[in-house]
Amino acid sequence: MGMPIETLFANTSKPVLSFLRGSRLTKRVRPKHTSIRIFSIPHFDADSERLFRQERQSETLKALKIVLLLSSICLLAFIALNIFNEKLSNSEITSSLLTGLTLAALFANLHQPPRSKINSIAKLSAVLAVIDLCCILLIEGNPAFYTDIWVGLLPIYFFAYGQTFMTITETLKFGLLAMTALPLCGHLIGIETVALIPSIIILLIVNACGFCSRYQQEIHARNLFRERRKAECKSEDKTRFLMQLSHNLCQPLQALSCYSSALDSAIVDKPDDSLQQMVGKLGLAIDELNNTFKHMLDIANLETGKQSLRLAAVDINILLASLENQFAPQAAKRGLKLIVRLRSSPPYTVHSDACILSQIISNLIDNAIKYTASGWILITAVKVDSKRLKLHVRDSGIGIADELRGEIFKEFFRGHRRQADLQTHGLGIGLAYVLKATERLPDHNMQVYSRQHQGSDFQLSMPAIAVPNPINTPARQANLAGSFIFIVDTDREILHAMNEQLSAWGCLVQTASSKAETHAALAENLRAPDLLITDFYLDGNETAHDIIAAIQADCGAVPTLILSSHAISAEDQAKWPQNTLLLRKPASGTVLMEMMAKAIGNG
Structure with missing residues (x-):
């Protein structure tokens, strides 16, 4: 008893699918009501599909330009050679010349935006070549000329199935229409059907081979793109994780560094104090943590291009x-x-x-x-x-x-x-x-x-x-005693810790957490600050630009130290006054003291 065609297809579809995909069968269980498609191409979401198309166009644009340029040059040379040998009629010359000029115009058009027309130009180029062959055959009207004409479809097929501008469905439709159009023109000029069969069979085989090659190329290209996108997404996720983790820990680390520095200053005159060694070890551990998270931020900023x-x-x-x-x-x-x-x-x-x-x-x-x-x-x-x-x-x-x-x-x-x-x-x-x-x-x-x-x-x-040898003056020991420092940060713990740290260094400290508090504090001051230390991003969409403007409006130009854990863009840094320095959180006490002295001009 014969096997039903549905059963035969079900039993043979899996090995065929495995062969066409060139990989092992997926272990995913398909629902029973879902039909199994032999020619299955991976699909992406809308955003990934757009990126895939853009990447494909940028990669194959050069190849399309070369094909159009060579095609137009070869066609014009072919016309000139046949005119010299008197093998073409005036109508054939006119048809081929128009096609060659059109291809040259399309080549020139590829150098002008928008790039979205590349797909249309590729399809138009292939269609024009087929139309030119059909026109030559119809104009000549000689059945014996058909054998020389239909072979001209082969390089057009190589172009259509080899390029990747058109989708695989569009390419297959073009191949089948071209295979139908040329034999139909041959039939119209009186060629017998039996004489057309060899060319139809050969063109059918060429289409089948071209489609299979293009199908494998499409599968391979899409799988590579998908794997690369996965790797990129993993890298982006890792970068976002590092950025978020580092930012969340920078604030408490900065506070720890400030308290450690204040403790160190408090016991510096007590060499016999048993806590001095413990405070020193605490400072080293905090510095190590600071360096670790700075490295994490550096790597994240490098990978995202923010540094x-x-x-x-x-x-x-x-x-x-x-x-x-x-x-x-x-x-x-x-x-x-x-x-x-x-x-x-x-x-x-x-x-x-x-x-x-x-x-x-x-x-x-x-x-x-x-x-x-x-x-x-x-x-x-x-x-x-x-x-x-x-x-x-x-x-x-x-x-x-x-x-x-x-x-x-x-x-x-x-x-x-x-x-x-x-x-x-x-x-x-x-x-x-x-x-x-x-x-x-x-x-x-x-x-x-x-x-x-x-x-x-x-x-x-x-x-x-090659520049002249600069004269390097030795750095002076930082002396911040008596300096008036104005600190702005939205984190109250940071403000308290830095107040303790800078007070231990002999500084006069005033703090604020917003632009409004800055204006209120400035109204009570009897002198201008010697240095402004502020985070860049504050609450309420305020930034260091707002704080600097408020300080300048009340006190004039004041040296500024931006102390922030965020990556600051070059555009934002360009807006700062010339006497502005940048220091990233978390900063150790030694580095903070050096940068403060540099900003004030005491180091």
Whole structure:
């Protein structure tokens, strides 16, 4: 007894579907009432479909231009050759010439917006080519000429099925209509049906092969796009998570740093106090937390593009001297010798972003200190040639095993030594930021040379700028005693903590949490503030721009320090007065004191 066609289809559809998709069968159970389609193409939501179309057009626009240009040139050359050999009639010449000129016009039209017309131009180009073949055949009216004409459909099919502007349905419709139109024209000029069958069969096979190839190409392109979108979405989700987590923890961390600094100032004159060592350890732990969340914010800002580049001439000696002052105490507590060799001959400056470059080198030095149990750390910038400097951060630490060489720049990677070392902490994201930031800076590159148990050498190559040797004056010790500081922040805990911290430094402090409170506080003042410290984003859609304007209207120009955990756009920073500095939360007491002194002019 024969098998019903429905049963036969049901039994054979799965292996056919598996073959066409080129992958294993999905394990998802389909509802019984859902029909199984052999030719199934992945579909996206409206936004993803729009992005997929835009990406496809941008990728294949160049190919379409080349096809149109070559087609018009070849068609015009073919006409000229046949005119020379007297093989074409005037009507055939006119038809082919119009087609060639039309293709050339379409090529020129692709260079003008909008890009949304690309799909229409691709379809029109293919249709015009088919119409031209049909017109030549009808005008000539010679049945013997059909054999030479229908072969001209083959390159048109290659173009139609090879390009990706038209949808797969539109491409198949075009192929079938073209296969029908040309034999129909042959029939109209008197060609017998039997004589048309070979060309129809061949064109049918070409359409079938072209459709299958295009179908596989469509499946592959859509699967790649979907996987890439998934990866991008995961990266965006991770970035949003880091941004939200870091922002939520920046405020309490800043308050902790302020209280720790106030405690340190309170016991600085009591060397025998048993709490001094505990306060020192507390400060180090808070600084480590601050650095960790700064790294998280740096990575998130780099990935989202919010950490914009501000390229300028950076004095490498000034930068290294500042970092030496910052890391020397940390190295000394680990029993390490930190050696910083400044340049004594040009070039002295590099073309870079001072903030990002400082963060890169800071991470390298911090990493060297944490992975060096004893010995030394050497930081020096050597001249490669007149246009490049190479910064070396070398250490006598544990080195890097060969099998871990490719892992150290991955996020959250920590070496075995650190995991067993109770004196070091961190999440293992410092080097991840170094790599991302180095790739972001133009003409910067990073290399690592290391042998296990023989230390490491991180080398940062940078573009140098030939400028005269600047005269570097030694930095003076910050003295903020007696300075009048006006602080604006929406977080009351931050205001209280900074009040305690700055009061311990001998400053006079006044606080406010909004523009209205700022106006009220200024009305009671007998003197103008020496420095304004304000967060950038405040409640009620107020920003630092509003606070600065209020201060200037009452007191004139006042040095300002923006203390914020958010990434501030270049457009907003351009609106600040010239005497405005930016410092990101959470900031340690040492860094805050240095920036305050710099803003006031006492450091």
